[in-house]
Amino acid sequence: MRSPRTAKPRRRGSQTLFEVSSPLSGRLRVVESRGTRRLVAAGQTLSAYPVSGDWSRLRREYWWRAFEGLPLPPRPRVLLVGLGGGTQIHVLRDVAAPRAVTAVERDPLIIRVARDWFGVRATDDLEVICGEAQVIVPRLIGSRRRFELVVEDATYADVTGYSLTLCRSLSRLVAPGGTLVANRHFRREAALLAAAMAPLFQDVSQLRIRRDGENVVVRCVGRSTWTPPSTAPASRARSAGAVKPR
Secondary structure, three states: OOOOEOOOEOHHHOEEEEEEEEOOOEEEEEEEEOOEEEEEEOOEEEEEEEOOOOOHHHHHOHHHHOOOOOOOOOOOEEEEEOOOOOHHHHHHHHHOOOOEEEEEEOOHHHHHHHHHHOOOOOOOOEEEEEOOHHHHHHHHHHOOOOEEEEEEOOOOOOOOOHHHHHHHHHHOOEEEEEEEEEEEOOHHHHHHHHHHHHHHEEEEEEEEOOOOOOOEEEEEEEEOOOOOOOOOOOOOEEEEEEOOOO
């Protein structure tokens, strides 16, 4: 592992505050520009954090829009698969005031960066589990843990089919009536996931965050208390269409 270093300021006011090479995630950088700090892994932005505390500019981005309008109960128990810089923790504390948040993250360096640079502090309502999802999720199922909201953002650009397997497992952790939210890169992958989840939830929709973007959020609301036959139709999976950039 290469030693962390501080880089020189980049163009357009962007400055790299921290950089380290991770065996699991590749090159990790903490970049700050125009008052917003971002976690970049292998060239992809994982998280954003306004150092001023003003979240207004980020309300139109994926992290906020993913939860907008969801029928969450008061003080839900939340499971996050994929911590990143912890943007979703901050957003959820604002929009849902969860009683407890459990985050699963495979890369210990990302956990360290989230704590050191993105305001993710160890508190009574936050549990961070370091490990691979395919190992941790079965353990959570075996311990009969249940969550009113499960958010999966660890297989964003998966093309192997593992994301479907993971979300099927995660659906077993959703409490009756609860919600599962997943972030997907390709519209085809989002459609496949929506079809797979439709028999398990009362309402499944796809939300494209920006017309010119690639984020598609699959929102599965109202976890059923029973599992229908594999031949059940997936007609309830619907698309919310494109959302114009603001």
